[in-house]
Amino acid sequence: MRNLTEDNLTAAVLATLSNTQDARLKTVMASFIKHLHAFIRDVEPTEDEWLIGVQFLTDIGHLCDENRQEFILLSDTLGVTALKDAINNRSTERVTEATLLGPFYREGAPEVPLMHNIAEGLPGEPIIVYGKVTASDGRPIPHAKVDIWHATGDGLYDVQIADFNGAMGLRGIIRTDDAGEYRFRSIKPASYPIPSDGPVGGLLRKLGRHPYRPAHIHFIVSAEGYQPIVTEIFVKGDEYLESDAVFGVKDSLVVEFVRVDSAEEASRYGFQPPFYKAEFNFILDTAS
Amino acid sequence: MRNLTEDNLTAAVLATLSNTQDARLKTVMASFIKHLHAFIRDVEPTEDEWLIGVQFLTDIGHLCDENRQEFILLSDTLGVTALKDAINNRSTERVTEATLLGPFYREGAPEVPLMHNIAEGLPGEPIIVYGKVTASDGRPIPHAKVDIWHATGDGLYDVQIADFNGAMGLRGIIRTDDAGEYRFRSIKPASYPIPSDGPVGGLLRKLGRHPYRPAHIHFIVSAEGYQPIVTEIFVKGDEYLESDAVFGVKDSLVVEFVRVDSAEEASRYGFQPPFYKAEFNFILDTAS
Numbered sequence: 001m002r003n004l005t006e007d008n009l010t011a012a013v014l015a016t017l018s019n020t021q022d023a024r025l026k027t028v029m030a031s032f033i034k035h036l037h038a039f040i041r042d043v044e045p046t047e048d049e050w051l052i053g054v055q056f057l058t059d060i061g062h063l064c065d066e067n068r069q070e071f072i073l074l075s076d077t078l079g080v081t082a083l084k085d086a087i088n089n090r091s092t093e094r095v096t097e098a099t100l101l102g103p104f105y106r107e108g109a110p111e112v113p114l115m116h117n118i119a120e121g122l123p124g125e126p127i128i129v130y131g132k133v134t135a136s137d138g139r140p141i142p143h144a145k146v147d148i149w150h151a152t153g154d155g156l157y158d159v160q161i162a163d164f165n166g167a168m169g170l171r172g173i174i175r176t177d178d179a180g181e182y183r184f185r186s187i188k189p190a191s192y193p194i195p196s197d198g199p200v201g202g203l204l205r206k207l208g209r210h211p212y213r214p215a216h217i218h219f220i221v222s223a224e225g226y227q228p229i230v231t232e233i234f235v236k237g238d239e240y241l242e243s244d245a246v247f248g249v250k251d252s253l254v255v256e257f258v259r260v261d262s263a264e265e266a267s268r269y270g271f272q273p274p275f276y277k278a279e280f281n282f283i284l285d286t287a288s
Numbered sequence: 289m290r291n292l293t294e295d296n297l298t299a300a301v302l303a304t305l306s307n308t309q310d311a312r313l314k315t316v317m318a319s320f321i322k323h324l325h326a327f328i329r330d331v332e333p334t335e336d337e338w339l340i341g342v343q344f345l346t347d348i349g350h351l352c353d354e355n356r357q358e359f360i361l362l363s364d365t366l367g368v369t370a371l372k373d374a375i376n377n378r379s380t381e382r383v384t385e386a387t388l389l390g391p392f393y394r395e396g397a398p399e400v401p402l403m404h405n406i407a408e409g410l411p412g413e414p415i416i417v418y419g420k421v422t423a424s425d426g427r428p429i430p431h432a433k434v435d436i437w438h439a440t441g442d443g444l445y446d447v448q449i450a451d452f453n454g455a456m457g458l459r460g461i462i463r464t465d466d467a468g469e470y471r472f473r474s475i476k477p478a479s480y481p482i483p484s485d486g487p488v489g490g491l492l493r494k495l496g497r498h499p500y501r502p503a504h505i506h507f508i509v510s511a512e513g514y515q516p517i518v519t520e521i522f523v524k525g526d527e528y529l530e531s532d533a534v535f536g537v538k539d540s541l542v543v544e545f546v547r548v549d550s551a552e553e554a555s556r557y558g559f560q561p562p563f564y565k566a567e568f569n570f571i572l573d574t575a576s
Contacts, residue, residue: 001530001531001532001535001537002529002530002537002538002539003537003538003539004367004370004374004535004538005374006371006374006375006378009367009370009371009374009535010367010371012367012535013366013367013535016495016497017495017496018496019495019496019497020494020495020496021496022494025494025495026495027331028331028333028337029495031327031330031331032327032331032366033366033367035323035324035326035327035330036323036327036366036368037367037368037371038323038326039319039320039323039324040368040371040372040375041371041375042319042323043315043316043319043320044375044376045316045372045375046376047372047376049316050363050369050372054357054359054360054363057345057348057349057359058349058352058357058359059349060345060349061345061346061347061348061349061350061352061359062349062350062352064346064349064350069342069346071342071345071346071349072342075338075342078301078320078321078324079292079297079298079300079301079321079325080324080325080328081338082292082297083294083297083298083325083328083329084328084333084335084338086292086293086294086297087294087328087329087332087333088332088334088335090294206308206310206313207304207305207307207308207313207314207317208305208306208307208308208309209304209307241290242289242290243289244289247289247292247297247300247301249289249290249291250290250291250292251290251291
């Protein structure tokens with residue numbers, strides 16, 4: 001393994017995997033080396049370009065902490081996350097489509113009762129979101145876990161709002177009732193730019209891409225005996241549905257938030273009119 | 289751009305480059321997206337594997353600081369650096385071969401006179417290294433800049449030795465004399481493991497690869513009107529010449545360090561015998 005040239009370098013690097021015991025790691029690294037070398041051969045980076053790449057990855061790493069994952073943002077904005085999700089959610093059964101988890105999920109959201117207002121005390125347009133969780137054969141799934149999180153009408157998650165000071169907000173876990181139904185109150189989310197003050201935001205600007213995501217609410221729905229689903233519902237009519245910066249929109253996940261002006265109906269939910277109603281039913285696949 | 293699937297996702301991501309003004313950036317990113325997606329399609333990572341990848345890159349970023357560049361180490365150990373170097377040093381003229389810069393280069397090494405001992409005061413086997421810097425037609429190049437750095441007999445660079453406390457050691461810049469000759473004294477370097485306490489070291493262990501580089505001395509040789517060369521000379525007989533962890537060894541760069549036992553010859557250089565002599569001539573290409 002001397003005198004390596006453009007012709008034999010890739011083979012020499014692959015040959016170093018001959019002692020790798022972990023078969024899956026060997027497969028992944030062999031593929032990674034092949035595709036990475038193919039990229040280098042394709043673009044023939046100069047010294048300066050290679051260093052720009054090293055510095056770009058370093059800057060991304062430096063920005064990652066417990067509240068921010070800039071590498072996931074890079075994966076999201078390059079469509080890698082959406083591709084990984086598509087690969088991991090092939091299904092022959094008719095179930096709810098999956099989409100991105102995103103970088104703002106936090107474990108341990110509070111368990112709250114049906115109809116809880118997860119935006120209690122926050123300004124915004126009131127909403128009620130409701131529906132059923134069923135199996136693909138239509139049977140309701142009682143006691144399914146519906147983990148919900150979303151941004152404010154200003155497009156900010158709790159971790160991005162200084163007033164929260166690390167506390168959770170706009171998050172909650174609801175259990176479906178005996179009929180498999182869930183319902184909760186909150187405020188209407190808005191479209192928002194993904195964090196764009198870091199290296200990924202800088203890249204998007206240089207590429208002439210906007211950083212916006214259409215308004216959405218995140219869900220992880222799970223129940224014993226079923227495959228959990230990570231998905232989002234999108235607000236119909238949002239101007240960014242056709243150009244989501246992270247490639248996550250699916251027609252089946254776009255939901256009309258119906259405006260209600262009736263004071264009487266609003267008062268039933270403790271709202272002032274107008275408010276918005278959105279219905280979405282989740283269909284889970286049985287665990288394999 | 290909705291309802292993206294495995295079939296149309298890559299095309300959709302590439303389409304977002306339609307507004308990119310910088311033509312080179314557009315070319316590089318289009319290639320990067322294509323090869324990255326091909327890798328994902330090839331290995332079909334699970335959610336957990338994708339997260340392991342995200343965490344691996346994050347850990348690498350967190351380890352990078354002014355004294356350590358773990359992304360360059362990753363590039364080196366995957367042969368990307370050697371490939372980039374090969375691409376950037378194609379030459380039809382007969383010139384000295386290039387090899388890796390490595391992560392230990394520091395700008396601003398002290399300018400020292402011919403025959404200076406750049407390891408003054410450090411324990412080790414004394415060496416003298418000497419030779420000529422010429423153009424490819426054989427003409428000597430006076431006043432060429434020879435920037436030298438290497439590790440101790442324990443395989444440590446100055447930045448890795450606490451006693452140096454940030455000061456430079458085992459480094460120096462020498463100017464060739466009127467005959468294009470350089471010469472300096474130092475101590476014999478040894479083979480050493482690349483920094484292996486980080487994510488890249490962990491990866492090498494999982495892959496069953498050793499982290500060693502054969503003993504070498506780094507050089508950047510430059511002169512007005514010529515293309516600078518980044519290279520290394522290797523100590524003939526080193527046990528890792530055939531398995532350099534960063535794929536940098538070339539036969540033309542392997543040099544015999546000839547043992548000299550003569551007390552008289554040693555005294556000429558201020559050495560105690562034995563000492564070692566190594567001759568290497570650099571040939572530079574004219575600037576294009």
